[in-house]
Amino acid sequence: MMTGPALMEEMGLYLAAMSVGDPSGLRFAPNFRLTENGRALGMGEGLWGCKPRFSGIQSFADALTGQIVCVGVAYVADQPRPFAQRLRIVEGELAEAEAIISTDSKGHFADVEQLLKPDIxxxxxxxxxxxxxxxxxxxxxxxxxxxxxxxxxxxxxxxxxxxxxxxxxxxxxxxxxxxxxxxxxxxxxxxxxxxxxxxxxxxxxxxxxxxxxxxxxxxxxxxxxxxxxxxxxxxxxxxxxxxxxxxxxxxxxxxxxxxxxxxLGTSAGWGEPPSLSGNVAHG
Known part of the structure; x- marks a missing residue:
């Protein structure tokens, strides 16, 4: 079981690799799955093909589930966009990566610049x-x-x-x-x-x-x-x-x-865990 700090480090490595579009330094499980806004993608697609930079990142880890999430801002083509990422680590390897990258950055219900200053x-x-x-x-x-x-x-x-x-x-x-x-x-x-x-x-x-x-x-x-x-x-x-x-x-x-x-009706693509005990194994 990986500790919380070790999981945090994995998120940092993942975001750093995505920002240069080079996953070669990451360890992937054979059945690694990647989604972005509910779409299954291959490596090099989506954010991985944009080389985004990240700011205001705040991460939270759970050693029991082997998962870590972060929220913050992803700059895509120099445009700030609200961003969230989930990773699941199994035996030291990346098994799952789920990202939300929003197209709604400014308006009555969005203010992406505030995400640059995460609440302590x-x-x-x-x-x-x-x-x-x-x-x-x-x-x-x-x-x-x-x-x-x-x-x-x-x-x-x-x-x-x-x-x-x-x-x-x-x-x-x-x-x-x-x-x-x-x-x-x-x-x-x-x-x-x-x-x-x-x-x-x-x-x-x-x-x-x-x-x-x-x-x-x-x-x-x-x-x-x-x-x-x-x-x-x-x-x-x-x-x-x-x-x-x-x-x-x-x-x-x-x-x-x-x-x-x-x-309407779109799935996130990760299903719904059957119980709290199932949460330890998945999602």
């Missing part, structure tokens, strides 16, 4: 008496996805200081959303309540990183948002995202989401 709150250790265990972390994150699917902001447990950020943009408790398609100022709970008309379906939920000491749960999901005939919106489709949840006292303290919209 995620790196703060949670005092032992205020932590939850791995099952608790997974439950807190899963309750958020369930609240989104049920359009019920009472299902998750939100700390009263909680705010949510989408592709770097603060989307709760901010007047900037008055100029958005919603035309409202949302709390974390009311943002979930307001999705009911779009009949969201939160599927393919996975929890590759559960860090008890940091109180961080990293979770991938695909959420279908259906069209609303009376109120056309730009966010119709499958929202494929990595959610980062900081959990203190069993409550969500802050949420960051890196997401890209795909056609």
């Amino acid at each position: 709150l995620y790196q703060a250790m949670v005092p032992s008496h205020r932590r939850v265990d791995r099952d608790g972390l997974r439950e807190v994150a899963d309750r958020y996805w369930e609240g989104l699917e049920q359009s019920d902001g009472l299902i998750p447990r939100f700390n009263y200081r909680c705010d949510k950020y989408d592709n770097g943009a603060k989307t709760t408790n901010t007047l900037r959303t008055l100029l958005s398609a919603d035309g409202k100022v949302h709390s974390c709970a009311s943002a979930l309540n307001d999705t009911r008309a779009a009949r969201p379906k939160a599927r393919e939920r996975r929890f590759p990183v559960l860090d008890v000491e940091l109180g961080v749960a990293a979770s991938f999901v695909v959420v279908d948002f259906h069209p609303i005939p009376a109120h056309p919106r730009p966010d119709v489709g499958a929202m494929y995202m990595l959610g980062l949840f900081k959990v203190v006292d069993g409550e969500i303290r802050i949420i960051d989401e890196i997401r890209e919209f795909l056609p």
Whole structure:
């Protein structure tokens, strides 16, 4: 089993290799799989063919699952884009690589430049008496996805200081959303309540990183948002995202989401683990 710091190093090596388009120094498992925005790719395709540079990278590792995720900014053709990456390491070899590279960098629900200054709150250790265990972390994150699917902001447990950020943009408790398609100022709970008309379906939920000491749960999901005939919106489709949840006292303290919209019904291509024990083996 690789330690958290060793997994962090693997992510650094992977991003460095991608930035020069040369994977020769990496160790790949025979059945290595690579996806980007839900599409299966071969080495040299997608980001690997763009030689992106990375900034604002913040990584989180889980020694029990052998997985590590990072969020930050990828510069593609010198244009900053919200970015998330997951790696799975098996016996010292890269077995899986899953990337989200967003085309939404600036707007009411995106502000990529804010991702260049990652919130240090995620790196703060949670005092032992205020932590939850791995099952608790997974439950807190899963309750958020369930609240989104049920359009019920009472299902998750939100700390009263909680705010949510989408592709770097603060989307709760901010007047900037008055100029958005919603035309409202949302709390974390009311943002979930307001999705009911779009009949969201939160599927393919996975929890590759559960860090008890940091109180961080990293979770991938695909959420279908259906069209609303009376109120056309730009966010119709499958929202494929990595959610980062900081959990203190069993409550969500802050949420960051890196997401890209795909056609309605699109799969991320990694399935959905059958149980928490299955999470150790995969996703």
